[in-house]
Amino acid sequence: MNLSRRQALAGAAAFAAAPLFAAKTARAAAPLADKQAPSFYRYNVGDAQVNAISDGANTFPLPDTLVLNAKKDEVNAALEKAFMPKDKMTIHFAPLVINTGGKLVVIDTGNGPGAFAASKGKVGQFATNMAAAGIDPKAVDMVVISHFHGDHVNGLLAADGSLAFPNAEVLVPAAEWKYWMDDGEMSKAASERMKGLFVSNRKVFVDGLKKKVTPYEWGKDVVPGLLAVESVGHTPGHTSYVLSSGSDKLFIQSDVTNHPSLFVTNPGWHLMFDQDPAQAETTRRKVYDMLVADRMRVQGFHYPFPANGFVEKDGNGYRLVPAPWSPAI
Template sequence: MTAFTRRDLLSAAAGAAAAASLPFNQPVHAATPPAGKQTAGWYRYKIGSIEVTVATDGVNRFKMAEDHVTNIKKDVVNAALAEVFMEKDMMTTPYNPIAINTGSKLAIIDTGTGESNYKKSNGTAGQFVTNLAAAGIDRNAVDVVIISHYHGDHMNGLLMDDNSLTYPNAEIAVPAKEHQFWMDDGEMSRAPKGRMEGNFKNVRRVFTPEV
């Protein structure tokens, strides 16, 4: 246990008095103006000779629907959110696609929410291409884009805001069964209203049957 002498206490009191006399209560005039934007978000590591770059696409926050988690009641979901100090009734979803450089090929796995969402969200999401560029990766140099599944946060980034190809020189690799399902007109006609119906429409917007 630390023991303090009378001299220690008097020294501390003198220091506090000196600090109180400093002009910390005066208005602050920063010499450098605020940057006004977030620092680029990316992280790079290696697995053997393969270089992996994780570049954030940002984060999506939205009001959670009653049936957002279909097999668990909403109050149970909220209790789980509270345990990790997250806001109840809100979904907060980060997106972190990756680039893989093998030395001979440059691949992207999933594409984030796209440039259109960057503008729509005021830069909160849709950051992937910007962060790739900050990490020194040119989207025109990508050889292959691998799409894991057909949700918007994984495939919408295939298109720029003007509907041009984000990766114009890349082969697009998709799961055959996934593509077959979402491109099936019969499946689309049976889709329930809401999220499923909307996802079918979005898939058709991004892809064509010729892909």
């Protein structure tokens, strides 16, 4: 059957003008849902199983200085190109639970119960989504922290101040621990944001964990098959990881980039949350050139869920190609 464009448009117009259902068949509408299904996604890297667990997403008015070296109009143009609304920003959060076959390992812990209460459940969902995925926090052997920002460490403590992972060893980057626990560095903090980070980190690691952490060094496995990789700039001790099992590898980039529609596409843009923006850019380009060359899958903490894919070169920047979603593990 051949259908002309004119016939198709005429048919569409007729359909639009007609009522969807005749009045005599009308039924009371079912109540609208008010929440999504629990958000977790699993895939295998060799013999290891990666569980991406959503901690939610935070939407806020677009700050004039979200990108320090680009005008707000340029940022809005990038948002529109990505089919995202102008003048607002949505940042996603995706901690991981990795089952290596011998150990159950959490990488970063989300915004925590305080943020869950304050946001009315928009963020801080890691604990509830982990439970929905059938993962018992008491069964976690190790919690590996990439850096000391609240959206990565505040989930170490439960709402009552107790340990969220009571049987887990907490591993932290040695360089990150040294910086945030240094009273001299704390005294030099200039911005209110940095002062607040020093205070909140002391509450988590000193008051909450009583400094019971294990520092780890770059260039070594924090657990068998999980290599700690220096990726500084976002913070002085910011760390990424390579998960290896057999011939399969995954790069876990932590915060090398924030939202990919802005910072993968424009690797030279400097994010307001990067402590050393120029160093962060150097790290970002180095990491993404490696991902392109090696065709390695990447998991991004701030990518839209389920937050993983592959990277290709695209002009002066890069393009994230989301990994195909699979109903099977």
